[in-house]
Amino acid sequence: MTxxxxxxxxxxxxxxxxxxxxxxxxxxxxxIGTHRPDQIAIVALPxxxxxxxxxxxxxxxxxxxxxxxFALLVAKAAxxxxxxxxxxxxxxxxxxxxxxxxxxxxxIGAGLTMLVEVAAALPxxxxxxxxxxxxxPAGEVAAMTQVILSGxxxxxxxxxxxxxxxxxxxxxxxxxxxxx
Amino acid sequence: MTRRALVTGGSSGIGAAICRRLAADGWxxxxxxxxxxxxxxxxxxxxGVAVIGDAADAAHDPVAVAVAELGGLECAILxxxxxxxxxxxxxxxxxxxxxxxxxxxxVHRHAxxxxxxxxxxxxxxxxxxxxxxxxxxxxxAGYSITKRMVLAxxxxxxxxxxxxxxxxxxxxxxxxxxxxxxxxxxxxxxxTTESWLPPPLGATVRAQDVAGAAAFLAGDDAAxxxxxxxxxxxxxxxSSTGWQTAPExxx
Numbered sequence: 001m002t003x004x005x006x007x008x009x010x011x012x013x014x015x016x017x018x019x020x021x022x023x024x025x026x027x028x029x030x031x032i033g034t035h036r037p038d039q040i041a042i043v044a045l046p047x048x049x050x051x052x053x054x055x056x057x058x059x060x061x062x063x064x065x066x067x068x069x070f071a072l073l074v075a076k077a078a079x080x081x082x083x084x085x086x087x088x089x090x091x092x093x094x095x096x097x098x099x100x101x102x103x104x105x106x107x108i109g110a111g112l113t114m115l116v117e118v119a120a121a122l123p124x125x126x127x128x129x130x131x132x133x134x135x136x137p138a139g140e141v142a143a144m145t146q147v148i149l150s151g152x153x154x155x156x157x158x159x160x161x162x163x164x165x166x167x168x169x170x171x172x173x174x175x176x177x178x179x180x
Numbered sequence: 181m182t183r184r185a186l187v188t189g190g191s192s193g194i195g196a197a198i199c200r201r202l203a204a205d206g207w208x209x210x211x212x213x214x215x216x217x218x219x220x221x222x223x224x225x226x227x228g229v230a231v232i233g234d235a236a237d238a239a240h241d242p243v244a245v246a247v248a249e250l251g252g253l254e255c256a257i258l259x260x261x262x263x264x265x266x267x268x269x270x271x272x273x274x275x276x277x278x279x280x281x282x283x284x285x286x287v288h289r290h291a292x293x294x295x296x297x298x299x300x301x302x303x304x305x306x307x308x309x310x311x312x313x314x315x316x317x318x319x320x321a322g323y324s325i326t327k328r329m330v331l332a333x334x335x336x337x338x339x340x341x342x343x344x345x346x347x348x349x350x351x352x353x354x355x356x357x358x359x360x361x362x363x364x365x366x367x368x369x370x371x372t373t374e375s376w377l378p379p380p381l382g383a384t385v386r387a388q389d390v391a392g393a394a395a396f397l398a399g400d401d402a403a404x405x406x407x408x409x410x411x412x413x414x415x416x417x418x419s420s421t422g423w424q425t426a427p428e429x430x431x
Contacts, residue, residue, distance in 0.1 A: 051336070051340045052288070052333065052336050052337070052340070053291070053292065053295065053336070053337050053340040053341055054340075057238070057285055057288050057289040057292065060285065060288055061280075061281075061285050064280060064284065064285070064329075068280070068325065068329070069276065069277065069280065072268070072271070072276060072322065072325065073273060073276075075268060076268050076269055076271060079268055079269040080269050098332045098335045098336050098339075099336075100335070100336040100337070100338075100339035100340045103333070103336035103337070103340065106332050106335075106336055107284075107329050107332040107333050107336065108329070109332070110328045110329050110331065110332035111325045111326070111328055111329040111332075113328065114313070114316050114324050114325045114327075114328035114329075115268075115321075115325055117316045117324075118267075118268060118316040118317065118318050118321040118324050118325065119268050119318075119321065121318040122267070122268060122269065122318070
């Protein structure tokens, strides 16, 4: 079993392995070719960036480049190994239901959810995402990641699991009794 | 007063059909497209104005041109898009980055450019996503990802700009003729309708069907509709096996 962790260097990534993840596409894809890992954790957890309508396109482009483009190219390199590989993408909680107050992360999260959906049909790839709320302990994210990567749930493929304590299960306003 | 619209990717396929439909409904339309010849031909046909430029060019600002030419905007339809016909292992990095630029970043850029003009008229934005953005397709992996991102962008802007009176929606066409498959140069080989799976309604979606949906979302009948991605796919995304129910395509 070889685990490679790539992407955002954060407390969650450090909970998976005790070294900084590879955060450059060239380094990450080269490592995939060299080490031929059968488990890859892609951490795509940029800092909150606020509403996307107020964000300059150049800043949004940079965010998309370091998350969606990065994950796509890493997943592509993994698929090209032509050996069984399990991939977990760890992404923001707003990936499924957008939060306009953190719009840029919502949009890149949406792209990552689709990445796992279109990659799930590839014959050698098992891929899932974990949509993580900001207040979830890093150890819990690491535990869920290890479940996904372990192979003990081989039928779990192409899904995005919400790890948010149920926060996103209903509309937030209704949770507070403000909805109708 | 005549309503004014900008349609990017307006010189062919679905975009051209939208331009024609809006003009028939009384709108004055700025037809934006890469091809001067095609854009000017459509603009002349509908008595609109042509805006020449490539959505992949960050310096290209079709909104500014349209506002200057028309004096304002009630609607911006951000329709320009490109596709690469490839699953994930065969998606070239350059193709992915081109799709991201045109299908997502240009939409973001042009939406932001249109915000002030649309707030002034309490107008609307309409983005062209895809049925592949709703339920992805392995064979067009990168394209599916970009169109899912468009849907999330649309929803975020609908909430963010709603207080300014700006509505933001998306159309999600299924296989459409004439549409991207037959008109987009980024595709390596020209597509044909022969390989399309028949949707439950049996009939291929026509560009004018998509244009009708766009005209509805742009118009006053949709005054309380925002944050919606409307599928126009003859039922293809209603079921994972919906294509098995129709005997033929092209009716």
